Amino acid sequence: MKAILTVIGKDNVGIIAGVSGKLAELHVNILDVSQTIMNGYFTMMMILDLTEAESSFGDMKKSLADKGTELGVQIKIQREEIFTSMHSL
Amino acid sequence: METKQILETIRMIEEEKLDIRTITMGISLLDCIDGDGAKARAKIYDKITRQAEKLVETGEAISDEFGIPIIHKRISVTPISLVAGATQDENYTAFAQTLDKAAKTTGVNFVGGFSALVQKGYTSGDRKLIRSIPEALATTDFVCSSVNVGSTRSGINMDAVKQMGGIVKETAERTKDQQGLGCAKLVIFANAVEDNPFMAGAFHGVGEEDCVLNVGVSGPGVVKRALEKVKGQPFDVVSETIKKIAFKITRMGQLVGHEASTRLGVPFGIVDLSLAPTPAVGDSVAHILEEMGLESVGTHGTTAALALLNDAVKKGGVMACSHVGGLSGAFIPVSEDAGMIHAVERGALNLEKLEAMTAVCSVGLDMIAIPGDTPAETISAMIADEAAIGVINNKTTAVRVIPALGKSVGDTVEFGGLLGYAPVMDVNRNSSADFIARGGRIPAPIHSFKN
Numbered sequence: 334m335k336a337i338l339t340v341i342g343k344d345n346v347g348i349i350a351g352v353s354g355k356l357a358e359l360h361v362n363i364l365d366v367s368q369t370i371m372n373g374y375f376t377m378m379m380i381l382d383l384t385e386a387e388s389s390f391g392d393m394k395k396s397l398a399d400k401g402t403e404l405g406v407q408i409k410i411q412r413e414e415i416f417t418s419m420h421s422l
Numbered sequence: 423m424e425t426k427q428i429l430e431t432i433r434m435i436e437e438e439k440l441d442i443r444t445i446t447m448g449i450s451l452l453d454c455i456d457g458d459g460a461k462a463r464a465k466i467y468d469k470i471t472r473q474a475e476k477l478v479e480t481g482e483a484i485s486d487e488f489g490i491p492i493i494h495k496r497i498s499v500t501p502i503s504l505v506a507g508a509t510q511d512e513n514y515t516a517f518a519q520t521l522d523k524a525a526k527t528t529g530v531n532f533v534g535g536f537s538a539l540v541q542k543g544y545t546s547g548d549r550k551l552i553r554s555i556p557e558a559l560a561t562t563d564f565v566c567s568s569v570n571v572g573s574t575r576s577g578i579n580m581d582a583v584k585q586m587g588g589i590v591k592e593t594a595e596r597t598k599d600q601q602g603l604g605c606a607k608l609v610i611f612a613n614a615v616e617d618n619p620f621m622a623g624a625f626h627g628v629g630e631e632d633c634v635l636n637v638g639v640s641g642p643g644v645v646k647r648a649l650e651k652v653k654g655q656p657f658d659v660v661s662e663t664i665k666k667i668a669f670k671i672t673r674m675g676q677l678v679g680h681e682a683s684t685r686l687g688v689p690f691g692i693v694d695l696s697l698a699p700t701p702a703v704g705d706s707v708a709h710i711l712e713e714m715g716l717e718s719v720g721t722h723g724t725t726a727a728l729a730l731l732n733d734a735v736k737k738g739g740v741m742a743c744s745h746v747g748g749l750s751g752a753f754i755p756v757s758e759d760a761g762m763i764h765a766v767e768r769g770a771l772n773l774e775k776l777e778a779m780t781a782v783c784s785v786g787l788d789m790i791a792i793p794g795d796t797p798a799e800t801i802s803a804m805i806a807d808e809a810a811i812g813v814i815n816n817k818t819t820a821v822r823v824i825p826a827l828g829k830s831v832g833d834t835v836e837f838g839g840l841l842g843y844a845p846v847m848d849v850n851r852n853s854s855a856d857f858i859a860r861g862g863r864i865p866a867p868i869h870s871f872k873n
Contacts, residue, residue, distance in 0.1 A: 337428060339428065339429075339432060367425055369425070376425070376429075378425055378428055390486065390487050391483075391486055394486065409432070409489060410489075411487070411488055411489035412487045412488050412489075414488070414677055414681075415431060415488040415489065415490060415674070415677060416427060416428055416431050418673045418674070418676070418677045419427075419431055419670045419673045419674060420424075420427040420430075420431070420670075
């Protein structure tokens with residue numbers, strides 16, 4: 334299962350390190366990353382492969398959200414299909 | 423996948439309140455028919471709680487994984503008049519209570535189908551069911567009721583129209599401690615559809631399969647925001663913009679419906695392409711119409727704006743999903759739409775204009791509070807007018823009005839939650855009593871010489 338992770342918040346030291354460290358801990362593989370500063374906000378998107386992940390989607394979502402609170406950013410994870418079905422035929 | 427597209431989807435959900443309004447499981451109760459009322463009710467309870475056991479849990483899991491809210495999970499059942507008609511019971515309230523109990527066990531928000539289809543005539547089951555409606559709605563929390571009184575094929579059953587005016591009043595009376603909330607759960611239809619996932623009018627038609635999943639989408643806020651970007655441009659652009667956004671909204675419905683049906687092992691029925699407002703700020707159909715250039719919804723031009731909106735939503739949505747059904751269009755409930763409430767409060771929107779609007783959009787006079795002393799015959803006459811619009815124009819229309827007992831024009835009725843609040847609206851004070859007293863049937867319209 335693929336998922337899209339979005340990280341939005343105030344730019345700071347260690348956001349990418351914190352997020353990717355957490356993903357490694359969860360056995361989630363990062364397939365693609367794009368990161369930019371949009372209107373002064375740190376905006377990062379990752380395409381993730383969850384096939385090796387051990388915990389449930391709900392647990393992952395929660396532990397990533399907690400990590401976000403710790404880093405002062407908002408971290409969301411959603412299944413990829415919601416984006417592909419809306420924007421491509 | 424482009425960053426811009428990902429952010430657009432997230433913005434639609436978070437800021438513009440795009441959501442899946444409901445996943446509704448339609449369950450046939452025809453195999454629960456029994457000559458013994460108690461046995462029939464036991465079968466009904468068992469079947470509903472078995473089929474819908476995982477409905478709420480599945481809806482929540484999907485909502486979590488995809489990150490899109492699914493506001494309601496609901497159940498619709500075969501019209502109870504058909505199921506209970508085989509019993510010797512004189513009052514069908516016990517059936518409504520069984521449905522209510524099943525709704526509570528499964529954790530759904532509403533169960534629809536305490537219904538009768540009497541567009542041409544009554545069976546004894548229909549008669550008993552309709553008589554039971556006020557008590558049924560007063561003694562249950564989640565049961566919704568509907569009665570179909572007319573169709574393009576068969577005309578309008580004016581005996582039923584006459585009776586329903588009284589039933590609405592009685593329901594208001596019996597639920598007056600809750601501001602007449604019972605009436606918010608009672609819809610009188612013409613050309614009712616069998617696969618509608620929206621309440622209060624959902625029931626599972628006899629032409630449907632045993633169990634099916636229907637989805638209702640929403641998202642007036644998304645449409646409004648899209649139109650803000652094309653201010654002042656011609657209607658061709660307006661229509662194109664709505665179509666594109668309706669396509670995107672509907673794709674969400676298709677995705678969620680498909681996923682839910684796979685997980686539950688139940689066939690996927692239809693997506694209802696409706697713009698269903700809520701009282702929340704930024705979730706209003708009225709504000710879309712105002713965005714098109716009207717100072718207030720209700721002024722001249724409102725009907726044209728709504729016609730365009732309704733048509734463009736359907737055109738955009740049809741290609742986005744495998745099967746379209748239900749009511750599909752824009753809903754214009756008053757109490758559930760902040761823009762409509764505001765328009766009534768400032769005197770820009772009256773019942774007559776709302777009636778005209780119902781000729782070009784889905785359903786009809788919806789969630790309107792009227793003075794508590796409105797005669798039953800006047801309510802019947804409103805139902806007759808709406809039914810006539812539906813029957814002649816080959817579309818679904820409905821009436822869901824709430825007589826606000828002890829209140830008059832200018833007062834407000836509060837329902838809370840998705841049902842919102844409604845300012846009491848003025849009705850025409852001239853009597854329709856002799857007209858309604860006639861009864862009988864208005865014949866089906868001719869389908870040629872359309873003018």
